[in-house]
Amino acid sequence: MPDGPIISARDLSVTLGGCTLVHAEAFDVLPGRTHVVMGPNGAGKSTLLRAVGGLIKATGTLELAGKPVCSGRDRAVLRRATASVFQKPYLLSTTVLGNVEIGLRLHGIGARERGRRARAALELLGIEHLADRRRDGLSGGEAQRVSIARALAVEPQVLFLDEPMASLDPPTRRSLMTDLFDVFSQRSVSAVWVTHDREEAAAVADHVTFLTDGRVRQQGTASEVFGRPQSEEVAGFLGMETSFEGVIEAQDGAVCLVLVDGTTLVVGEAEPGPALAFVFPEDVVLLRHLPESGETSLRNCLEGRVAGVRSSGRLRLVDIVRGDLRIVAMVTQAALDDLQLGVGDAVVAGFKASAVHVLPRHHGHAS
Amino acid sequence: MRQAGSTTGHSRWSAAAAALIVVALTLVMVLAAGCGSEADEGGGEAASGGQVKADQLILATTTSVKDSGLMDDLVLPAFNEAQPQIEVKLIAVGSGEAMAMGERGEADVLVVHSPAAEEEFMAQDYGTLRLPVARNYFAIVGPADDPAGVGGTDSATAAMKAIADSESLFVSRGDDSGTNTKELGLWEAAGVEPSGDSYIETGQGMGETLRITNEKQGYTLTDLGTYLSMKDDLDLVVLTKESDDLANYYSVIIVNQNLHPTVNAAGAEQFADLLVSRQIQDALADYGRAEFGQPLFAPNASALGR
Amino acid sequence: MELILEGIVEAFRLLFGGDADVYQIMLRSLWVSGLALLVASLIGLPLGVTLGLSEFRGRHLTVATVNAGMGVPPVVVGLLVSLLLSRNGMFGFLRLLYTNWAMVVAQVLIALPLVTGLSLAAVQQLDPGFRLQIVALGAGRLQAFWLLLKEIWVTLLAAVMAAFGGIISEVGAVMMVGGNIRGQTQVLTTGVVEETRAGRFPTAIALSIILLLLVFAASLAMTIVQQRGRRHA
Incomplete structure (x- = not known):
């Protein structure tokens, strides 16, 4: 694993109709680390995540493992090197196994290898028994586990999580957090995790970027940001x-x-x-x-x-x-x-x- | 709670199969219809099958003429035999609309029954030739007990007056058809302005109007053909005799090619010739006898000696 | 009542006695509406789905046009087509008026906005996050399109069936452009109108029953597929 950042963004801006939705001077995703983007609702967290993940166009420079991401083709490469989990699981109308295989299928991986890796991902999330179920028979927590397994199955260089726990009830959330913690450390996953929940942020963050109104208010290690908030907004939010x-x-x-x-x-x-x-x-x-x-x-x-x-x-x-x-x-x-x-x-x-x-x-x- | 994976998998296949069957059935029906209609009709479907007949003749006529079946059953088969290269398109429209189509050159030949309007049409040079074809009588029908005493009158004008005087219900088609025009002419002749609760307009065809008249046990003016085909289901009887003011004259008109070069005047002439030929005129005298026990039309072309 | 019973008896005699005319009218209706549906679907489904998924200048105007098109009364379409195809009309030289092709053209024009609008609505019902998720999984443009289609195919099928129900039971436009010519362009609906007008109720009822059966069969098939689809959606 390279020592430098896997994804590195400088002077990254997303604008819509002349209005800047979000701007970040610098945003790095380091190997094996979880970078939490936090802030109140509407701060531009998801927009920043999408820009960094190549899901939307942004100005500034974006690099994947030192190579610049400029064109739409580059963004497609970036998307294939990463994977995303959203607040809703967005499962397709097929079996759980079929869902987990989708990403692998899109990566052009053969059937045998696909099945093996999909089952391994299900096992990692502790839901191998759900393999043949269909999406409407799943609970919210199970569905979100499938969504995470689907993202992990492609062995992404960076995993993007956009409020992955926001739709879950507290007990489900706690058990999923515990399991994810294990998975992250076991696989040394590099992740960008968006949340508006400070407990969640405190639990998973190695690095924190704090946003309000589309601007970065504070950035640093988790202990720096949580221990020494540098503005009233951050302190208040914490x-x-x-x-x-x-x-x-x-x-x-x-x-x-x-x-x-x-x-x-x-x-x-x-x-x-x-x-x-x-x-x-x-x-x-x-x-x-x-x-x-x-x-x-x-x-x-x-x-x-x-x-x-x-x-x-x-x-x-x-x-x-x-x-x-x-x-x-x-x-x-x-x-x-x-x-x-x-x-x-x-x-x-x-x-x-x-x-x-x-x-x-x-x-x-x-x- | 838990659904076995195999069951759901199975149902999914059934769903796909059901969808496939629907699609397949539709396709089969479409194809069958496509082939079937061509096979059934031989050349009849030609226009849609791609091989267009050399000539096309648009015959505009009033709905009552078409509905009598005279054209479809008697005239068109004979014409097809005589002129197989001409494809006739029989379009049934309101009587005014038929002449309007002639005026615009959208039709080649007209069979209509509005003498006054026809004379106007000819006077304007929209037609080059107008020949009488057939004649029959309208009839006033009503309940058997005849509360207005229509049966005792000797003309339609008197009958209309009797209906108005007794304030009996009269059901009008009110659709500007030839029959409707005739009815309004009779009211005028009787010096009556129809209105009020005892006069209703259906705005529909003869079949519907007869049904309504039957339900309400009123009076109406009808062509004989429609009445006879429904007679068994109606508690209405014919109350008038074949008086002159109920006479109904059918003419054929050839549309003026000089105004509209696209008009198939040659075809129209051949069609008109056939209508007034001995062959058709004789058949006309018998048309309807088998079904209704009485003919629906009387030949009228002999007036010109053809 | 007696009339209706008699009509129904006669209807079944015509239906199962293999009355050539009635059978031919039914096949013609299916042929015309089936072909029109096929054409409208081939154009309308991709158009609706693409409109629902893409962003471009003038998209709102296009969507508004499609929605307005869904509200155009079929008779108006019939009038327009008959004027265009009439001898002195713009396309009079094609000699298409009063043919089955004219009816197909009119029905395509009636069905197209329905298929397009309903499939557009089907796409818009889908959570926009769904598309983002599919793209985030690494799907290319075509792959994403295909995966989304698989999510909404039941709704798209419903759109097609709704359009079929609309055109097979439409009477005004086919009357105007087809002319209800016996043996050539008479279809179920115009046949019902003519037979009723002429007082030949048994045949009218027979044709109505066939029409009903066709529409019922279509909606029944639709319901079955939809329910199965929903159970597994």
């Missing part, structure tokens, strides 16, 4: 509902963020100057009373009142208000019951210095 605005200063050997109302938060490393900071709701714990000093490792404890409680799956999101500040904490219902908290009750929100993600505020950046 679920950092709690944000603080202030100035970074050094105080008593610690780096602090001094907020407008005078509150001082201890943060990790940060350059001095105006800054924005975010905290994940799951990093915030709730206390009934202010702890005694030395009783806790929580460097930041803010007193406030409960303004509301929302559900997020089995967990609860508690909105805490302190003057103009709004802090969101994610806790279990059990923890909420233990604290006997209700709307309007006084509460203390605590979080570690390392839980505060600081974004330097650049001049001219709109607040």
Whole structure:
């Protein structure tokens, strides 16, 4: 496997009627890695995926294993070197085996080899028992497994997945994710995975490209993007509902963020100057009373009142208000019951210095 | 829940087989029809089979003439025997339309029964020759108990007046046909303006109009041929005698070739000659006797001595 | 009632007694409509599918034209064809008016927008993602076309059958361009009209029954294929 990127795009743009749908300065697919394209709905993720996969025309340069992709013929070569899975399985009206063989048939592979590889792909996805079934007898999860098996059967250099889990219910999604994880590592699949779901993104990403409004907002390794979101949009999308605005200063050997109302938060490393900071709701714990000093490792404890409680799956999101500040904490219902908290009750929100993600505020950046 | 693979596979083949059978059947029927019609008709299908007869003659006539079967059963076979190289196309249209076709040169020869309109047609030079062919009588039919007393009148004009006076129902074809024109002429002669609930117009052919008249037990004006062919199914009887104002004269007209060079005047002349020949005129006198016990037409060409 | 019964009895006598005229009229109807359907399908199916799949300047106008064509009353087509084919018309020199060919031409013109429009609709019903998926699997233009056809063939067959039902039961246009000439261009529908007009109801009923049977047979075959197709679609 070559060390360089399998697919490499530079200054890639897709325009429609003079309007730029998506633009990416650089987009690489590295061997054996999963590159997640994430962002809200309508951000241009699928368009970027299609451009990179040669399904639609784009301007800029696109290379497959170092060879430029320019003409329609080149794009056809690119399409044959890759495979796609979409949100819907789009199975043809034939048997499961017939579906998985389609790609191989289009690649001109002989019947014997076709059957062998198709069955191997079905086995890989754990659905060899479905081989003779027809599409209308399949569940959504089974159908999507067939679609993935069909894509893997052609042994693509890059696998494109466009919201592959979006139509599945959570249990089906979890089991498919687990199996896909195994397949990806076992086969060292190179993939581009589009999703609007941050849990899904966090689970599979090696690299992340974050898009909003057709523009790349942040790009990097998964730990870079998830650990250090560089804009409010990214942070907000990642679920950092709690944000603080202030100035970074050094105080008593610690780096602090001094907020407008005078509150001082201890943060990790940060350059001095105006800054924005975010905290994940799951990093915030709730206390009934202010702890005694030395009783806790929580460097930041803010007193406030409960303004509301929302559900997020089995967990609860508690909105805490302190003057103009709004802090969101994610806790279990059990923890909420233990604290006997209700709307309007006084509460203390605590979080570690390392839980505060600081974004330097650049001049001219709109607040 | 689970469907065995073999079963679904089998059904799929049946579906394909069913589709194939439908396609095959259609093809067979199409081919059979193609061959069959050529075989059945010999030269009749010639135009569609590719071998066009040397000559084509378009005969425009009124629906009542065509519907009587006179042309198809008697005249055309005789003409085909005499002039096998000419293919006759018998087109049945409204009486006005038949003459309009002649006017435009879309027809070569006309057989019509609207004397006034025919005279106008000839006066305009649209036709070169007009010969009387046959004659018969219209009839007013109605319920056997005859509430209007039509049976007691001695002319159609009087009969129409009786129907109007008794406010009995009259069913008109209202379709501008020769029969309809005749009916309107009779109302005018009777000095009656037909209107109101006791006068309905069907806008349809004679067969349909007779059916409606029968259902409503009203009166209507009909040609004899259509009435006789339906007689057994109708509770209507002929109430008039063969009075002069019910007379119905058929003529043949040769369309003017000078106005339209494409008109087959030679063919038209041969056709007209045949119509007024002794052979056809004699056969005409008998036409319908076998089926209805009385002839539908009386020969009328002898007036010219041919 | 008596009339209808008598008509039906007579109808069966004509049908199974092998009445040459009735049989000939039926075969002519099948021949004319079958040929017209074949021609309309050969043109309309590829046209409709291509229109549904391709993007080009003026596509909307073309689609609108096809849809408008589906709404043109058959009599209007009949009038147009009869004017064009009449002696003094543009194609009068062909000598086609009042022949079976004229009826085939009129029926092709009636069926063509139906076949094209319905197959266009069949393609448009298909999720556009389907096509993208097929292309993404590495299919070339023709391969993609073929795979898509296999997905919608049942609907396309329905389009063809609908057109068949439309033209075999059409009366106005064939009356105008065929002329309902006995032994030459009389078809089932014009035969029914003439026999009814002349009061010969038994023959009219016999021809109607044949017409009904043909249309029923077509739609029954269609239903069977469709249901099987749907079960496995």
